[in-house]
Each structure stands twice: as C-alpha cells, then as structure tokens.
Amino acid sequence: MPHEGGRNSQMPISRFFTSSGMNHDSHSSLGEVSLRFRVDRVEEDEYGYGYKMLHLSYRGSVFGKLIVKPNGYYSAFVSTHYRLVPxxxxxxxxxxxxxxxxxxxxxxxxxxxxxxxxxxxxxxxxxxxxxxxxxxxxxxxxxxxxxxxxxxxxxxxxxxxxxxxxxxxxxxxxxxxxxxxxxxxxxxxxxxxxxxxxxxxxxxxxxxxxxxxxxxxxxxxxxxxxxxxxxxxxxxxxxxxxxxxxxxxxxxxxxxxxxxxxxx
Incomplete structure (x- = not known):
C-alpha cells in the first residue's frame, strides 16, 4: 500500500495562510470554501498517485489533516487518525x-x-x-x-x-x-x-x-x-x-x- 513519507518536506506557511496565521481560503471540488485555522506548522506526506496529506499543527500538536488531490485541490479536512487509501x-x-x-x-x-x-x-x-x-x-x-x-x-x-x-x-x-x-x-x-x-x-x-x-x-x-x-x-x-x-x-x-x- 502507498505509505506516508518521512514528513521531510515542511510546507511554507505563507503558501497556505495569511500573515496572521489564522486564515486560508482555498478552492475545493465543491466550489470555493473558506477554511479558518490557527496554525504554526504544516508538514506534508506523499501518498502515491499524486496525493498529499498536510498535517496541521499548533503549539506542537497536530490537530487535523488536509487531503490534497493530484490536481492540487483540497478534498477533505480529516482527523489525525485518518489514513488515506487512494x-x-x-x-x-x-x-x-x-x-x-x-x-x-x-x-x-x-x-x-x-x-x-x-x-x-x-x-x-x-x-x-x-x-x-x-x-x-x-x-x-x-x-x-x-x-x-x-x-x-x-x-x-x-x-x-x-x-x-x-x-x-x-x-x-x-x-x-x-x-x-x-x-x-x-x-x-x-x-x-x-x-x-x-x-x-x-x-x-x-x-x-x-x-x-x-x-x-x-x-x-x-x-x-x-x-x-x-x-x-x-x-x-x-x-x-x-x-x-x-x-x-x-x-x-x-x-x-x-x-x-x-x-x-
């Protein structure tokens, strides 16, 4: 099964969040969706077939994940226990x-x-x-x-x-x-x-x-x-x-x- 990478690719926060660290507006496959987070760290895992999982952290704790499809669009916000199966x-x-x-x-x-x-x-x-x-x-x-x-x-x-x-x-x-x-x-x-x-x-x-x-x-x-x-x-x-x-x-x-x- 495609497995998680070593989380060795930390994503620049500026790519996903405003300078306040609070907001990120993104397009999803359901249309335009506004996602609001308080985040100080985002890490990326590769899942094969072009899928990625963004691990969202605040003050040292991962509180959720974002699934990113091969086309770069978000699919879902899921819990920390979720495991993607393409x-x-x-x-x-x-x-x-x-x-x-x-x-x-x-x-x-x-x-x-x-x-x-x-x-x-x-x-x-x-x-x-x-x-x-x-x-x-x-x-x-x-x-x-x-x-x-x-x-x-x-x-x-x-x-x-x-x-x-x-x-x-x-x-x-x-x-x-x-x-x-x-x-x-x-x-x-x-x-x-x-x-x-x-x-x-x-x-x-x-x-x-x-x-x-x-x-x-x-x-x-x-x-x-x-x-x-x-x-x-x-x-x-x-x-x-x-x-x-x-x-x-x-x-x-x-x-x-x-x-x-x-x-x-």
Missing part, C-alpha cells in the same frame, strides 16, 4: 489479483464503487473514498440471479487499514455461503405491510415503481421483492453512491437482513 490503489489491487471488475467514480473521482464479478452469477461491490464519505467496505450484491446487499467486510480509514486483506477476502467468498439467507427470504411471502415501512425509505418515484411491480406480479416472495428493491436503488443514475448505500441499509433493516445473517 481509489487508484484499490483498483490496482483488483487488477493484480486478476479480479474482473467495473468501476463507477463520482464527486470528481473522490468516491468509487467497484463491482466485482467473482463468478457467472456471484458479484460483490467495494466502496471507497478519499473524502471520508465512504468506508472501504465490501458487499455481496448478486447471488444465483437475485440482487442483494449483504455486507461482508469493513475497514476503517485508520492507521492499521490494510486494503490488501479485503481484496484477499473477496477471492475466498463463495455463493454457497449465502444460500441459507436466500432460502429463508424465498420461503416467505412478501407482506404488503412492509410497503408502509418502505415509504420512509424510498423516494416517491421508486416507491411507485415498486408498488406497480407488486400490483402486476401477483404473489411474490420476500426474496423477489427484496431483489427488485435492491435493483431499483442500484440502477438510479441520478443518485449518489452515499445515498444509494444509505437507502440499501434502510431496506435491509425493513427486511431484517442483519438477523438473517446472524442465523445463517
């Missing part, structure tokens, strides 16, 4: 491990969702970001023809993060491990009462599409309904990765997926 590095790991994948970038490349095809009908997704909005996390997303959203691995962006371990874990996953969850969902009919709970989760357009699916499909199982909902959310082109994951987690709560995982 999306490019995650993609490189998938490549060198021979995994078949597609990647969707958003927010000027700050967030990434990798869809990895482990076999003909077994897929996972891996999320990551450089702006602290997404954890490095893997989810099973397709099993035996059904769309699902089952979390399988999670790595916090802290000093001990090892994305290599997560990618190795993906290679060990097998579709058979999730048959019990599918069987349990498939054995129960979808209860229309669950639609009421989904009204607080789905936007009106998706809810209308789901109700139309129920109305035209007759009796469906929980598995069929759950699969259709996951597909609806994942196929929403105008919705951010962060919002999609939030909605899918909420759908999982409605269908009690966490309980099924524990019982499996």
């Amino acid at each position: 999306n490019e590095y995650v993609e490189e790991l998938l490549k060198i491990n021979g995994l078949r994948y597609n990647v969707y970038y958003e927010q000027w490349g700050e967030r990434a969702l990798f869809t990895v095809k482990l076999s003909d009908d077994f897929e996972v997704a891996v999320s990551n970001s450089i702006d602290a909005s997404l954890a490095l996390k893997a989810y099973v997303t397709r099993v035996n023809g059904y769309n699902v959203f089952i979390p399988v691995a999670y790595r916090k962006h802290t000093r001990n993060i090892k994305p290599e371990e997560l990618v190795e874990l993906l290679k060990e996953l097998r579709a058979d491990e999730y048959k019990a969850i599918l069987a349990r969902l498939g054995s129960e009919d979808f209860d229309a009462k669950l639609t009421e709970a989904l009204e607080a989760v789905l936007p009106k357009k998706d809810l209308a599409l789901f109700k139309y699916y129920l109305a035209t499909s007759g009796k469906v199982s929980k598995l069929e309904a759950y699969s259709r909902l996951v597909r609806l959310v994942m196929s929403s082109a105008s919705v951010s990765i962060v919002t999609k994951i939030e909605r899918l987690r909420a759908i999982n709560a409605v269908f009690a997926i966490s309980e099924l995982i524990r019982e499996a």
